[in-house]
Amino acid sequence: MSHIAVERNRRRQMNENLKVLRSLTPCFYIKRGDQASIIAGVIEFIKELHLVLQSLEAKKRRKSLSPSPGPTTPRPLQLSPTPESSPFITHNNNFKELGACCNSPVADVEARICGSNVMLRTISKRIPGQIVKIINVLEKLSFEILHLNISTMQDTVLYSFVIKIGLECQLSVEELALEVQKSFTSSDVLCINEI
Structure with missing residues (x-):
């Protein structure tokens, strides 16, 4: 396989992967269609998802540490x-x-x-x-x-x-x-x- 064919295959795979990333990311994260904007938008989306995941894990931990269900008093701020x-x-x-x-x-x-x-x-x-x-x-x-x-x-x-x-x-x-x-x-x- 020649160097040109290898490079063409690599570019095709990159473009396909970028299309998949773009389709999985909400449109408002990606400002433009160039590769750098797509990657930056995906990074921002993953950071936001990571924050949501951490929050859900923290709430799960708090729930598991709280006493069994029953009459509860509201926790203060x-x-x-x-x-x-x-x-x-x-x-x-x-x-x-x-x-x-x-x-x-x-x-x-x-x-x-x-x-x-x-x-x-x-x-x-x-x-x-x-x-x-x-x-x-x-x-x-x-x-x-x-x-x-x-x-x-x-x-x-x-x-x-x-x-x-x-x-x-x-x-x-x-x-x-x-x-x-x-x-x-x-x-x-x-x-x-x-x-």
Whole structure:
């Protein structure tokens, strides 16, 4: 087999594999049709699926550690200063990021400062209208939504936001995580009173 035939076969296999990857990935992850964009989109999709899997495993562990079914009292919100105890595993040893997690039986919420923006992620069961509640909370707290990504797996949904901090906003990441967490348990949108 000549070198040209081997190279032609390799390209054909690469193109077939890229078509399969593109068909398995939701369209909004892939911005353009070139190879680099397809691979970058697939990587982003796999990262999101990995986060959902970690959340489901964490909930499974929490469920197995909880006492047998019966009358249960609702677990209070748990606020941790760093995202290490969260299903959101984001390690970057090159620089320190400020972040907080607010977990409850209803949802896990992580907020962290990343450069001049805030990354906000929530994992919960699907709740009709929940995305609108979160967006209303963010807008009332003077945040501008730059990017929103929604990933679902069975009855679990992951909302990933990149938000810009408004000039009037005086919240810490802990307060932001807590306010977004409150939107999961309230029938109407909550807003922090100005200090």
